[in-house]
Amino acid sequence: MVKATKISEVRDQVRQWKKEGLTVGLVPTMGFLHEGHMSLVDKAVSMCDRVVASDFVNPTQFGPNEDLETYPRDFERDCRLLEEHGCHMVFHPEVSEMYFDDAATYVEILSDMPKQLCGKTRPIHFRGVCTVVSKLFNIVTPDKAFFGQKDAQQLAIIRRMVRDLSFGIEIVGCPIVREADGLARSSRNTYLNNEERQAALILSKAVFAGQKMAEEGEKDANKIVAAMTEMIESEPLAKIDYVSAVDGVSMMPVDKIEGSVLVAMAVYIGKTRLIDNFIVEG
Ligand code: PAF
Numbered sequence: 001m002v003k004a005t006k007i008s009e010v011r012d013q014v015r016q017w018k019k020e021g022l023t024v025g026l027v028p029t030m031g032f033l034h035e036g037h038m039s040l041v042d043k044a045v046s047m048c049d050r051v052v053a054s055d056f057v058n059p060t061q062f063g064p065n066e067d068l069e070t071y072p073r074d075f076e077r078d079c080r081l082l083e084e085h086g087c088h089m090v091f092h093p094e095v096s097e098m099y100f101d102d103a104a105t106y107v108e109i110l111s112d113m114p115k116q117l118c119g120k121t122r123p124i125h126f127r128g129v130c131t132v133v134s135k136l137f138n139i140v141t142p143d144k145a146f147f148g149q150k151d152a153q154q155l156a157i158i159r160r161m162v163r164d165l166s167f168g169i170e171i172v173g174c175p176i177v178r179e180a181d182g183l184a185r186s187s188r189n190t191y192l193n194n195e196e197r198q199a200a201l202i203l204s205k206a207v208f209a210g211q212k213m214a215e216e217g218e219k220d221a222n223k224i225v226a227a228m229t230e231m232i233e234s235e236p237l238a239k240i241d242y243v244s245a246v247d248g249v250s251m252m253p254v255d256k257i258e259g260s261v262l263v264a265m266a267v268y269i270g271k272t273r274l275i276d277n278f279i280v281e282g
Helices: 007-019 035-047 075-084 125-140 149-164 187-191 194-199 201-215 221-233
Strands: 002-004 024-029 050-055 089-091 144-148 170-174 238-247 260-269 272-281
Touching (some): 007 024, 007 089, 024 035, 035 050, 035 075, 089 125, 125 149, 149 170, 149 260, 149 272, 194 201, 201 272
Parallel strands (some): 002 089, 024 144
Antiparallel strands (some): 238 260, 260 272
């Protein structure tokens, strides 16, 4: 596996691959890889001739009081995992390689889409995500890019950005990967102590309960959200940021389960903010 830290190294290698007629897949990550990331890499390896993973903790998507400094990092371990899963190149740039000191250009969706759900408490988050993902698209020029359904709003926003800016890249969404007991895999799970790890199960329990209600025919989105909210509130260590039902494409709130609906949540367990969701087709 090639380890690149410079944009020019990535460009040279990808140019070579494309000259050979090979297709290229991109898996953007912030590192500290877990099985969720590896499922994206596996999917990319199965669909593309060459796979590039980026491993970059992107400062522009963190708010001033968020966990940029403490975000977990282990590049050596990441490389071992990527290599084991057949990744061909990892791009691990310094912040200074990705952002000029006086960088003043951002990519931002100006509809209400990024203001919903996570955007309510993380107002600059999706601008940072769209900016870094656009840069990675310009650097790697992949045919396909792979994103997890756990970050459902991010996935919807990237699809919209790719459409609006004619990137010509196929976005492949991949299912949520869970621990054996249901907890959705996340690099931030590492922040949880034993008691919090146990309490965090309330997210997936609420997801499964909401999913069951929807599968059994409940069409009132508010009733599903209310039942999930009550369940989460019964866990003393949990503090809800949001539990919401929104249209699966526009991310705008809905009252009815009609078409594709995303039921998503963000919940603090102690100081750790975790997300989880499910999609229901009404
Ligand atoms: O989902 C993530 O890990 C990040 O938001 C991404 C897409 C790698 C951009 O920094």
